[in-house]
Amino acid sequence: MNAWNRIxxxxxxxxxxxxxxxxxxxxxxxxxxxxxxxIFFIDFFGYDIGRVASDFFFSVMWLAGLLFLFFHAVxxxxxxxxxxxxxxxxxxxxxxxxxxxxxxxxxxxxxxFLELLLGTIAWLSLLWIQSNVGEVYFLTLxxxxxxxxxxxxxxxxxxxxxxIMLFSGLVRGGFPVLILSLAYYFICSGLPVVRxxxxxxxxxxxxxxxxxxxxxxxxxxxxxxxxxxxxxxxxNSLLSxxxxxxxxxxxxAIVYALLMIALACHAYSRRDIQ
Amino acid sequence: MIEFLSVHKQYEKQIGEKxxxxxxxxxxxxxxxxxxLGMVGPNGAGKSTSIRLMMDFIRPTEGEIRILDKxxxxxxxxxxxxxxxxxxxxxxxxxxxxxxxxxGITCGMNKxxxxxxxxxxxxxxxxxxxxxxxxxSFSKGMQQRMGFAxxxxxxxxxxxxxxxxxxxxxxxxxxxxxxxxxxxxxGKSILFCSHILTDVERLTDEVLILHKGKVCFHGGLExxxxxxxxxxxxxxxxxxxxxQGR
Amino acid sequence: xxxxxxxxxxxxxxxxxxxxxxNASGLIKKEQLSPVMPLSFYQIIAPYLRQLSxxxxxxQTMVFIGDVDSTIMQRPYEKxxxxxxxxxxKLHPPLIDxxxxxxxxxxxxxxxxxxxxxAIHEEGMKVLPTNWRIPFYAGFNHFYFLNDPExxxxxxxxxxxxxxSPRLVGHLASMLAARGSDLVVSLVWxxxxxxxxxxxxxxxxYIKDVDMLERSLAVQAAIRNYYQKHGALPTRLDALIxxxxxxxxxxxxxxxLNYSDGRLSLIRPDKHSN
Numbered sequence: 001m002n003a004w005n006r007i008x009x010x011x012x013x014x015x016x017x018x019x020x021x022x023x024x025x026x027x028x029x030x031x032x033x034x035x036x037x038x039i040f041f042i043d044f045f046g047y048d049i050g051r052v053a054s055d056f057f058f059s060v061m062w063l064a065g066l067l068f069l070f071f072h073a074v075x076x077x078x079x080x081x082x083x084x085x086x087x088x089x090x091x092x093x094x095x096x097x098x099x100x101x102x103x104x105x106x107x108x109x110x111x112x113f114l115e116l117l118l119g120t121i122a123w124l125s126l127l128w129i130q131s132n133v134g135e136v137y138f139l140t141l142x143x144x145x146x147x148x149x150x151x152x153x154x155x156x157x158x159x160x161x162x163x164i165m166l167f168s169g170l171v172r173g174g175f176p177v178l179i180l181s182l183a184y185y186f187i188c189s190g191l192p193v194v195r196x197x198x199x200x201x202x203x204x205x206x207x208x209x210x211x212x213x214x215x216x217x218x219x220x221x222x223x224x225x226x227x228x229x230x231x232x233x234x235x236n237s238l239l240s241x242x243x244x245x246x247x248x249x250x251x252x253a254i255v256y257a258l259l260m261i262a263l264a265c266h267a268y269s270r271r272d273i274q
Numbered sequence: 275m276i277e278f279l280s281v282h283k284q285y286e287k288q289i290g291e292k293x294x295x296x297x298x299x300x301x302x303x304x305x306x307x308x309x310x311l312g313m314v315g316p317n318g319a320g321k322s323t324s325i326r327l328m329m330d331f332i333r334p335t336e337g338e339i340r341i342l343d344k345x346x347x348x349x350x351x352x353x354x355x356x357x358x359x360x361x362x363x364x365x366x367x368x369x370x371x372x373x374x375x376x377x378g379i380t381c382g383m384n385k386x387x388x389x390x391x392x393x394x395x396x397x398x399x400x401x402x403x404x405x406x407x408x409x410x411s412f413s414k415g416m417q418q419r420m421g422f423a424x425x426x427x428x429x430x431x432x433x434x435x436x437x438x439x440x441x442x443x444x445x446x447x448x449x450x451x452x453x454x455x456x457x458x459x460x461g462k463s464i465l466f467c468s469h470i471l472t473d474v475e476r477l478t479d480e481v482l483i484l485h486k487g488k489v490c491f492h493g494g495l496e497x498x499x500x501x502x503x504x505x506x507x508x509x510x511x512x513x514x515x516x517x518q519g520r
Numbered sequence: 521x522x523x524x525x526x527x528x529x530x531x532x533x534x535x536x537x538x539x540x541x542x543n544a545s546g547l548i549k550k551e552q553l554s555p556v557m558p559l560s561f562y563q564i565i566a567p568y569l570r571q572l573s574x575x576x577x578x579x580q581t582m583v584f585i586g587d588v589d590s591t592i593m594q595r596p597y598e599k600x601x602x603x604x605x606x607x608x609x610k611l612h613p614p615l616i617d618x619x620x621x622x623x624x625x626x627x628x629x630x631x632x633x634x635x636x637x638x639a640i641h642e643e644g645m646k647v648l649p650t651n652w653r654i655p656f657y658a659g660f661n662h663f664y665f666l667n668d669p670e671x672x673x674x675x676x677x678x679x680x681x682x683x684x685s686p687r688l689v690g691h692l693a694s695m696l697a698a699r700g701s702d703l704v705v706s707l708v709w710x711x712x713x714x715x716x717x718x719x720x721x722x723x724x725x726y727i728k729d730v731d732m733l734e735r736s737l738a739v740q741a742a743i744r745n746y747y748q749k750h751g752a753l754p755t756r757l758d759a760l761i762x763x764x765x766x767x768x769x770x771x772x773x774x775x776x777l778n779y780s781d782g783r784l785s786l787i788r789p790d791k792h793s794n
């Protein structure tokens with residue numbers, strides 16, 4: 001119970017500090033500006049306005065989340081070290097594990113706040129667009145699909161945040177952590193494409209099975225970040241996914257994030273803070 | 275309260291360095307209960323490293339450290355430690371009270387105790403009227419005083435003060451000196467690290483002189499005066515250092 | 521201070537002159553659509569944004585198309601236009617506008633353009649199986665541009681079977697099957713439409729078509745019998761009279777039997793035929 005109090009106290013100050021920082025306000029304003037631009041973007045399309053609108057809004061939310069992760073979250077952890085704030089925090093009776101979990105939780109709360117705010121704006125915007133175009137151009141706005149897509153987005157970003165916490169435990173400095181996080185993200189994005197092309201090669205020439213095995217093993221460390229992209233469901237009248245598939249993906253993302261955090265706790269517990 | 279037994283600390287070799295940096299070379303000393311120990315030494319002597327080892331920010335390469343009879347890695351002991359770093363840094367977008375609340379919660383204090391102690395120490399350090407201001411608007415001296423308040427909020431037995439006068443004007447310094455004297459008379463154990471040797475001479479019972487990672491002297495003020503034949507700590511200190519070879 | 525002001529003023533004046541000159545010479549008309557990046561580029565760089573990338577590429581393509589002079593015979597942009605539509609389809613298969621726009625531009629450029637459009641529609645049929653227009657476009661392309669009524673018929677039938685298309689599509693499928701010498705299939709389709717049709721006027725039309733096709737099939741049976749007896753196909757339909765058939769049927773709807781290279785088909789010579 002005391003450990004939980006310490007963790008929540010730390011997460012509260014991380015979240016408060018982030019909310020009052022102008023960068024977060026800037027991200028929200030940037031996203032709002034982009035979403036306004038979306039009205040003009042949609043105008044170029046003759047038919048599939050609903051789909052284009054929901055793609056646009058979720059893409060803006062994804063970009064805002066990524067900016068938050070790579071430029072705010074990375075810097076919070078780096079600031080802690082470079083500006084020695086971490087010493088003021090660890091001088092309290094807080095273990096390294098509690099520090100990692102508290103910081104992660106605080107950043108997660110901030111990210112949730114950002115995405116839920118942008119998500120609410122996106123939902124209202126989609127309702128407004130639907131009411132202003134003919135039915136044939138925007139037939140369905142599926143609330144369940146919207147929530148599942150938002151959840152998928154949040155879980156993907158949570159996994160990335162957890163990985164950033166781990167990297168910050170392994171290397172010193174904001175810039176190296178940023179580079180490592182970007183590299184990690186691109187590997188996660190690119191690995192499925194490479195695996196697919198190797199599979200094609202195998203089916204055509206029967207070559208490359210060894211490489212396929214290696215890539216499969218690598219995907220254990222670098223999961224496909226795109227597996228929770230459910231954007232298409234927002235405009236489907238019936239969900240094309242079955243609930244067991246969704247539940248599986250949610251469980252996978254949560255367990256992966258927890259694994260990264262557990263490893264981050266180990267990394268932080270062992271390293272010198274200097 | 276603090277025991278260092280043959281502590282050796284070697285930092286990891288960085289890219290571009292020929293050799294790994296050895297900060298401490300098997301130092302041993304202790305701080306007894308109720309005592310005030312002044313830790314002094316030239317830059318790079320190992321003072322900051324020793325303090326970081328006590329606070330478990332870094333781990334010793336060899337040797338043993340005991341703080342309040344426990345290993346520094348036990349976070350619970352920090353409920354009894356008040357630490358003031360050389361440069362007090364806090365999250366800039368929090369208020370003084372928010373930081374104090376955080377400090378109090380982590381020490382297991384209830385809301386009433388946090389409120390009472392915050393008022394007591396922030397008032398004492400001239401920050402009570404600024405308690406709801408964001409820390410980013412504080413001057414360096416105000417941040418330093420805030421650091422002191424955070425260190426004392428939970429009424430710790432052991433105080434580790436690293437350059438407590440840093441950033442303070444003469445009035446502020448005088449207040450801190452008076453405060454430290456008061457804490458000393460209350461029976462607190464204090465590790466006092468400072469370059470201002472007049473303050474060390476005034477406030478401490480014993481002196482620990484570090485130089486190039488080794489203990490050059492550990493003993494009472496009278497002892498160092500006798501050993502060096504000097505009447506003040508500054509000249510005695512220089513004498514000891516020169517004896518070790520700069 | 522005054523020298524700094526002078527220098528700044530001169531730089532500003534130079535920039536203003538260049539700006540005016542640049543605008544006066546007009547925007548350079550693009551004859552070539554800029555090359556599209558390989559598909560894997562979009563898949564790796566930002567997989568979550570692949571839909572937005574597709575939509576952005578779509579806008580770029582539409583803006584380019586809006587600017588070309590379609591009266592000019594030389595079209596250096598053909599290949600890149602096809603490549604753009606292909607990439608957009610691969611990146612974002614459910615986007616309907618891709619298929620509609622590809623149909624609106626590609627087949628009219630060249631035979632290669634028609635084949636590209638059909639390749640895109642083929643993918644679209646897998647992703648959007650309930651959309652009747654995509655198979656209709658593909659079928660239309662086979663009939664109108666590729667002079668392949670046999671290839672057109674099953675596609676139009678597929679369009680009809682989505683259940684959303686106008687009746688005439690099903691009828692057209694049946695008649696094109698007959699035009700392509702697939703009289704049995706044509707009859708089966710017309711009969712299935714007759715079974716489902718409620719409107720009496722349309723039913724009467726289908727009944728006449730059934731009669732026409734049955735009589736055509738009787739001629740086809742006669743041709744088979746001729747072949748069995750003589751070991752060779754007749755050179756003309758008249759050769760079947762009177763031993764194998766009493767007379768060659770004449771149809772009131774404007775259709776007539778066409779016999780060529782041993783194949784019997786039903787055509788309407790007063791309509792467009794290649």
